[in-house]
Amino acid sequence: MGAYGLGELPGTSVAEAADIIGGETGDFRHLPQLPARGLGADQIGRTVGLLDMINIDRGARSWVMSTRPSRLTHLTGDFLDMDLDTCEEVWGTSVDKLKVQVAGPWTLGARIELANGHRVLTDPGAMRDLTQALIAGIEAHTTTVARRFRADVEVQVDEPELQALIDGSLPGTSTFDIIRAVNVSDVNERLRAVFDSIEAPTFLNLTDQTPSWEVARGAGATTVQVSMDRVRGNEHLDGFGETITSGVRLGLGLATPGDVVDELREVPRAHAVKVARFFDHLGVSRSHLVDDIDVHPRGGILHGTITDAAQAYRMAAVVADMLSRDSGDL
Numbered sequence: 001m002g003a004y005g006l007g008e009l010p011g012t013s014v015a016e017a018a019d020i021i022g023g024e025t026g027d028f029r030h031l032p033q034l035p036a037r038g039l040g041a042d043q044i045g046r047t048v049g050l051l052d053m054i055n056i057d058r059g060a061r062s063w064v065m066s067t068r069p070s071r072l073t074h075l076t077g078d079f080l081d082m083d084l085d086t087c088e089e090v091w092g093t094s095v096d097k098l099k100v101q102v103a104g105p106w107t108l109g110a111r112i113e114l115a116n117g118h119r120v121l122t123d124p125g126a127m128r129d130l131t132q133a134l135i136a137g138i139e140a141h142t143t144t145v146a147r148r149f150r151a152d153v154e155v156q157v158d159e160p161e162l163q164a165l166i167d168g169s170l171p172g173t174s175t176f177d178i179i180r181a182v183n184v185s186d187v188n189e190r191l192r193a194v195f196d197s198i199e200a201p202t203f204l205n206l207t208d209q210t211p212s213w214e215v216a217r218g219a220g221a222t223t224v225q226v227s228m229d230r231v232r233g234n235e236h237l238d239g240f241g242e243t244i245t246s247g248v249r250l251g252l253g254l255a256t257p258g259d260v261v262d263e264l265r266e267v268p269r270a271h272a273v274k275v276a277r278f279f280d281h282l283g284v285s286r287s288h289l290v291d292d293i294d295v296h297p298r299g300g301i302l303h304g305t306i307t308d309a310a311q312a313y314r315m316a317a318v319v320a321d322m323l324s325r326d327s328g329d330l
Contacts, residue, residue: 049076213239253298
């Protein structure tokens with residue numbers, strides 16, 4: 001049982017974000033991502049800066065594959081280097097465990113366009129090249145981070161577009177451009193290629209969407225992160241139970257920016273009781289709460305202040321501690 005942040009935080013100060021991460025997440029820190037700083041600091045731009053094998057530039061509408069090297073992608077890489085420098089100043093060079101976050105291949109394919117204006121995911125060859133570049137970029141990035149912080153580096157792959165791809169609701173780039181639903185087996189095959197290339201523990205971030213339990217069990221990630229408020233209905237309750245009993249670790253998104261740990265800790269206890277009784281309702285042993293569950297903010301972090309985010313991190317840590325120590329008594 002542990003608690004951690006997902007990556008993105010409000011504000012523009014990396015030093016402030018690093019200080020909060022260090023203070024609230026204990027021995028499992030993560031690199032901060034601050035989209036409010038603008039182009040290159042957003043989820044896609046941050047990952048684009050890791051892709052040296054292909055050229056990607058910023059177009060009028062989105063990120064675009066290009067035939068020549070882009071100065072912008074080099075700048076996003078410089079952005080990340082500066083962030084690492086700042087985190088090193090705040091944390092030092094000896095961190096036990098550190099998580100890095102990247103956009104996954106399907107989300108990259110959905111949000112990056114080809115030169116002809118279509119999304120990359122509509123071209124199998126371009127998707128193959130993008131996935132290979134991502135794999136190489138992750139390897140180089142984790143090696144750099146591990147060396148700088150002397151840390152065991154774990155990798156979180158964010159796939160916010162995944163459910164839209166599976167249910168066929170992702171819009172095309174024009175009225176005549178129809179994006180067909182992607183088969184779950186194809187989704188899992190590409191994700192497994194990424195996860196199998198990473199020797200460290202891995203996370204698949206499916207928060208803020210209705211989770212696909214077939215993907216959760218078949219993508220190959222060590223841990224799958226979901227938002228508890230999106231687990232509704234018998235189908236998803238069954239999927240949750242099948243997933244955790246199949247050996248997949250689950251990260252539960254519970255805390256929000258509005259959560260504050262009160263003096264008597266009644267609010268975190270209410271969260272912990274809700275989770276424990278949820279497991280009872282599923283008929284799943286509470287022992288999984290200790291061995292197979294982590295707690296993290298469930299979403300909405302960017303809509304608050306950095307102080308709100310710190311409170312959500314604190315809430316996640318307190319709830320995780322309660323579930324770990326008192327799961328049988330809740």
